Amino acid sequence: MWAAGKLEPVQLLMNIPAFVLATSLLAIVPGQGMAMVLRQSLLGGTKTAFLSVLGNSTGLVTWGALSAVGLSAVFASNPTAYAVLKWAGVAFLFFLAGQTAWQLRKVAGKFDIAIAGNPEQPRPAAAFRTGLFTNLTNVKAAVFAVAFIPVYVPSGFSLGLGIMAFGLVWACVSAFWYSVIILGVNRTSALLERPAVRRGLTAASAIGLGVLAVGLAVS
Secondary structure: OOOHHHHHHHHHHHHHHHHHHHHHHHHHOOOHHHHHHHHHHHHHOHHHHHHHHHHHHHHHHHHHHHHHHHHHHHHHHOHHHHHHHHHHHHHHHHHHHHHHHHHHHOOOOOOOOOOOOOOOOOOHHHHHHHHHHHHHOOHHHHHHHHHHHHHHOOOOOOHHHHHHHHHHHHHHHHHHHHHHHHHHHHHHHHHHOOHHHHHHHHHHHHHHHHHHHHHHHHO
């Protein structure tokens, strides 16, 4: 029979599917990240959009690194701090679910995207910076990194290392979903203009976030 210490990496791996589901739901929630990807794809083309996604993923890894550096020391000496951050995450997810559902009062839900700016294709560095700054100014990303990722790190496993590992998974999941959007934007642009489709996606996102909040609360 394995010793408890040997089981910790296995438990970490077993938590990945649930974490991928959670980050997938967050990635498809209508918000500034998705709006940025759609805008970059429509205005700058596929290359520009992918560079912006790379910048966005870099931002996610940055949030994960900052979370790992700060939380490892705090949680090791103060379990109460972990509990506070956990319930902050629960509250934020409920707020995000309610905010998303509130958008259903609009005919088109929350997928209203303002297309503006220079129609010329931006330079690669500018496209990367757009994705990076969009993420680094995203409150949802900050709160998720601080209050939600640590929940998936098994007890006894290095908290900092676990957060970094899940941060990389988070970046990959986000990049995957945004890449799907980029590759399918030409086919789906007409579909997303339909109010019924927008409302359906908005409602599904609100329900998914609510389920995540409940799961975090009872974990």
